[in-house]
Amino acid sequence: MQLRYNFRLYPKPGQRAALARAFGCARTVYNDGLRARQDARAQGLPYVSDTELSKRVITQAKQTSERSWLSEVSAVVLQQALADLNTAYRNFFASLSGKRKGPKVTPPRFRSKRDNRQAIRFTRNARFSITAGGKLRLPKIGDMDVRWSRDLPSAPSTVTVIKDAAGRYFASFVVETSDEPLPETASEVGIDLGLTHFAVLSDGRKIDNPRFLRRAERRLKKAQQALSRTAKGSNHRKKAVVKVAKAHARVADARRDFAHQLSATLIRENQAVVVEDLAVKGLARTKLAKSVHDAGWSQFVAMLTYKAARYGRTLIRIDRWFPSSKMCSVCGALAASMPLNVREWECACGAVHDRDVNAAINILAAGRAERLNACGGTVRPAA
Incomplete structure (x- = not known):
């Protein structure tokens, strides 16, 4: 590799x-x-x-x-x-x-x-x-x-x-570089990526969203205001441009470091990692564009991909249209609708779900099914 x-x-x-x-x-x-x-x-x-x-x-x-x-x-x-x-x-x-x-x-x-x-x-x-x-x-x-x-x-x-x-x-x-397979482990994890929490894992853990750009907005705003007051072509403008670029570079470096550490931890701890194939470009055209870009999902999934290949792990991407949030992880029933403001819901079978944890559990189950089918497992359920 x-x-x-x-x-x-x-x-x-x-x-x-x-x-x-x-x-x-x-x-x-x-x-x-x-x-x-x-x-x-x-x-x-x-x-x-x-x-x-x-x-x-x-x-x-x-x-x-x-x-x-x-x-x-x-x-x-x-x-x-x-x-x-x-x-x-x-x-x-x-x-x-x-x-x-x-x-x-x-x-x-x-x-x-x-x-x-x-x-x-x-x-x-x-x-x-x-x-x-x-x-x-x-x-x-x-x-x-x-x-x-x-x-x-x-x-x-x-x-x-x-x-x-x-x-x-x-x-x-x-x-x-040569592949460096890690010792096999029985642990597998499903990941539901989001904005409130950067990642919610199928074992119930929730990774907070660092929001590096949002946290640096005040400093960026002051640097950009100072840049707007300079004359074009002046030395002051050149210095102001570099100052704005350095502020953005600090944000990008912090986001990259966070993605590296989290992806390395997940690959090290789990034999299989299952994520949802999100339409990041489509989400970037909505009113959530700034938050979507700040999260850096694509960069994180790309790191998971090459680290899984290098360390002998399995990365599975499930279809973005899979109803992970609306499906009950206990009985498999589908809810009629699931607005974004609903964070907890109760299924007809009596199970009470945290929306994101339930989605992560369903993502893991879908990844396991896809992995079995790819390995020649039974596709049609028994009578």
Whole structure:
């Protein structure tokens, strides 16, 4: 399994200038390649192949006075920028033809120097290395200080240098990791994700929703108000923009850390984890959009997915239309309706249910049934 390991970078002022130059060159090559293909399509010419595009926007462009400065950065950075463009086109064509599942992919767009996130990628051909002193050595940039929070499990195949909106630099290594199956356990859990509680488990436990964005709203509001009072193009505005970005980065970091810790705990304690396949995009179009985005359900489920695969656990997603809240977990009867303001209800069989705990129990039962069917169990009930 391939995983990404991210570490904080601390480049010196000269190295920051070199990185800014590399970001700009990669962006220019990407945009030149996109423009060449768009012009060819507008003129009715054949699609420009990957090899021909590389020859035009890199090899030949370096020999011109307008693009001679492309030689100041590593050629691998430029080639990887074109590789990103080629991948974007392949995904777009696969989406048009129906070969790619999921939401439709839009055609590639031009990159702007004002984008909040800038990134360049180095492969092994660039001969990047980690020095004996623990520094990251990149061609035509130099040795940069890295904050190693953990060891790399193997030699990295690529490293991506990222600058985020808050002005922080990160090194993202792609490494090959082996599966590490945990000892088997008989425990299984169903998870009902929500907004009042982030997660309610089938064993009755309720995980509070941290609401990181809501808690930081006052600080964010003050930073955004200060930004709105600055003049466009001024140095004060640049500082205010970074201040707002840092506030948002703190929220995102806290949310990511919470999701990592909770997902690791659930995977470690349970042999099977069952979640509901929520329509997050649909919920994000409602009046609950801010709270839905603040919860970060998709990020949490994605972490459960790869951790389950790595540690030998089973993750099951049940259909979003499964009536988990309206079904009695004791007798299986369905309630006629279940408005959101109903948090407790009593079934005709006499069972009194907490809405969320009952839903989590039903989610676990549906996951067990799906797991048995997938393993060849009996689908039709006995007479």
